[in-house]
Amino acid sequence: MRQEIRSISRVLKEIQSDGFESLGFYGLTGRVAQVLGASGAAVLVIDPEDQNCVQARALLMDGQPINDFCYDCRNTPCEIVVGGRDCVVTHDVQRRFPKDRMLVDLGLSGYAGVPLRSPDGRIIGLIAAFFRKPVADGELILEILRTVASFVGSRLADRISR
Numbered sequence: 001m002r003q004e005i006r007s008i009s010r011v012l013k014e015i016q017s018d019g020f021e022s023l024g025f026y027g028l029t030g031r032v033a034q035v036l037g038a039s040g041a042a043v044l045v046i047d048p049e050d051q052n053c054v055q056a057r058a059l060l061m062d063g064q065p066i067n068d069f070c071y072d073c074r075n076t077p078c079e080i081v082v083g084g085r086d087c088v089v090t091h092d093v094q095r096r097f098p099k100d101r102m103l104v105d106l107g108l109s110g111y112a113g114v115p116l117r118s119p120d121g122r123i124i125g126l127i128a129a130f131f132r133k134p135v136a137d138g139e140l141i142l143e144i145l146r147t148v149a150s151f152v153g154s155r156l157a158d159r160i161s162r
Helices: 002-018 020-036 077-082 101-105 138-160
Strands: 040-047 050-061 070-072 087-089 110-117 123-131
Touching: 020 040, 020 050, 020 123, 020 138, 040 138, 050 077, 050 123, 077 087, 077 110, 077 123, 087 138, 110 138, 123 138
Parallel strands: none
Antiparallel strands: 040 050, 040 123, 050 070, 087 110, 110 123
16 A cells, blocks of 8 residues: 555656646546556546536546547536545446446446545546456545645646636
């Protein structure tokens, strides 16, 4: 557990020293997936015109970007997260959220996500990790995502307000 936390701390330090602009959201998302051993990861923002939808700032599955992604998060684990709560499902995520076709389409078993907050505390999106195999330590994954979310929230808020 400590090794994973050190690993994500090292990645965040690299991102800060390399400059977030050079790595960007896709680079960060890829690093998060790698550290967590996830099949994919995403930085999603709430659509300002439809609070039930999230749009991908960066979404990777199996290391490949998925572009032009807009997702109705009702009846999904993302709905819990944009509602302000962390969410981790260590296995059988498809069974827990049977109306979420994307979980089936991607063959997912596990999910973890935490809200992204602007500096003033508003929820502006979420960061999530996706797993095709059951997750052994959901709380550790959430802790890592919380650490990343605190870093990403202000950077994302800067871009949304532009």
